[in-house]
Amino acid sequence: MSNLADRMEEYLKKLLILSPSGYIDIKRKELANKFLCVPSQINYVLGTRFTLDKGYLVESKRGGKGYVRIKKLQLSVENLLSTFLKDIVAGGISDERARGIIQRLYELKYISLRESRLMETALNALKAVEDNTIREELRGLLLRDMLLLLIKF
Amino acid sequence: MSNLADRMEEYLKKLLILSPSGYIDIKRKELANKFLCVPSQINYVLGTRFTLDKGYLVESKRGGKGYVRIKKLQLSVENLLSTFLKDIVAGGISDERARGIIQRLYELKYISLRESRLMETALNALKAVEDNTIREELRGLLLRDMLLLLIKF
DNA sequence: TTACTAAAGGTCAGTAATGGTCAAAGTCTA
DNA sequence: TAGACTTTGACCATTACTGACCTTTAGTAA
Structure with a gap:
């Protein structure tokens, strides 16, 4: 019933909760494969659901050994x-x-x-x-x- | 006596009664197809039969996987x-x-x-x-x- | 070092999938 | 037959998704 973006958001937030370090590292392509979509869809989800305003920090690195890191900010x-x-x-x-x-x-x-x-x-x-x-x-x-x-x- | 709007109202209210959750989600276009009318007719029915005054709350989301949710309020x-x-x-x-x-x-x-x-x-x-x-x-x-x-x- | 290559990730514009609004035209009913 | 109620359709707004093309980085061969 729900759409891809929502399911992916849910998935990532679950991972974040389960992560003791407070952040998760993912491979853009791998995640895209897992959800059967194009890689850029990941960016769409990140851009609409994991923004700074919503308390998330997204960092990434390109090239070999690249990654996308999503961090949940904890501010008082x-x-x-x-x-x-x-x-x-x-x-x-x-x-x-x-x-x-x-x-x-x-x-x-x-x-x-x-x-x-x-x-x-x-x-x-x-x-x-x-x-x-x-x-x-x-x-x-x-x-x-x-x-x-x-x-x- | 039995115009489209009335029949649709009846249909939706029946669905609502049968719904344990107290609300129903519909697809505007699907419903329009089912009743062989234009989609905007749905809005007419919602706007005349499922108003706040009558104890209903309507919410919706556009875009892919959008929906229209009709909720029956518990009056008081x-x-x-x-x-x-x-x-x-x-x-x-x-x-x-x-x-x-x-x-x-x-x-x-x-x-x-x-x-x-x-x-x-x-x-x-x-x-x-x-x-x-x-x-x-x-x-x-x-x-x-x-x-x-x-x-x- | 230098240059090349493969492996990531990023951008953006276009398309698809929904639902919303409003005014005009049609139909009923008192 | 005037006024109320219905129905339609053209045009709009929002959200999701895709794909072509671009940039960056690590590794490695010369």
């Missing part, structure tokens, strides 16, 4: 928040980045699923704002205030 | 919410009324303190929007989407 909530707040205060913030932040906070159990969805919904509503610049600013404001609030409670 | 607080929703959809909503709704939901223990604050914070951020009319609209959108979200989770 404090670091996360202060980094993000700095970014935000500096100006606006992209929609993608904002969502990444929310996702991370959820993974860190700092906010509940419902809270994370509420925040995402608030971001969504901003799509209705016509002006690009204003929207970015508003998004920054919104996210900052919500984060500050979460710190308080 | 949902009733209350849909009442609020009707008000909101009618146009914008005042800041006061918005806060009133949030307060009410908190009192009913439908949302936590933290959740209520998050929602209020989101409303606050809108103060930065200059244009009065746009602000009202945006507030309506925002609150509506957040309430819809709460129903889902």
Whole structure:
């Protein structure tokens, strides 16, 4: 029922959980063979599911003895928040980045699923704002205030 | 008496009753084929028969392996919410009324303190929007989407 | 060293597979 | 027959997947 990309994502995340080192090394071609697809499909999955915003770091090496390494980042909530707040205060913030932040906070159990969805919904509503610049600013404001609030409670 | 839309409604409701999970997943195109109509007819049926007011929630995903999920809600607080929703959809909503709704939901223990604050914070951020009319609209959108979200989770 | 080769992995544009929207046309019904 | 409800179809948006072509690296023969 589910598609290739979803199954591959699930597979890789399972491997990550089982890995004591916190990262996994894979061979692009081997994985493609295992899932009966072209190698570039791996990049699609990595590019859509294992982004930095979602808390993953992907490194790779080409050529002989090449590999793709997927690492799950472990950051403390404090670091996360202060980094993000700095970014935000500096100006606006992209929609993608904002969502990444929310996702991370959820993974860190700092906010509940419902809270994370509420925040995402608030971001969504901003799509209705016509002006690009204003929207970015508003998004920054919104996210900052919500984060500050979460710190308080 | 028995037009396409009615027959399709009946069919889907039958499926829902038979589904242990409380929801069903369908393929828009397949269903259209089964009923010998254009795909958009499915959207018409969903939009007229499976609305929130009637206790249904519809979610979907596009692209390969996409789907349309229809969920039957267990009514209770949902009733209350849909009442609020009707008000909101009618146009914008005042800041006061918005806060009133949030307060009410908190009192009913439908949302936590933290959740209520998050929602209020989101409303606050809108103060930065200059244009009065746009602000009202945006507030309506925002609150509506957040309430819809709460129903889902 | 140098140059060549094989073995990786990366990019990107194109295609396929879905579902969504909206307005116009058709059909019923009070 | 006006207004409400249905149905259709053209056009749009999103997500997944593929393949041709490109870049990098390790190994090795000269």
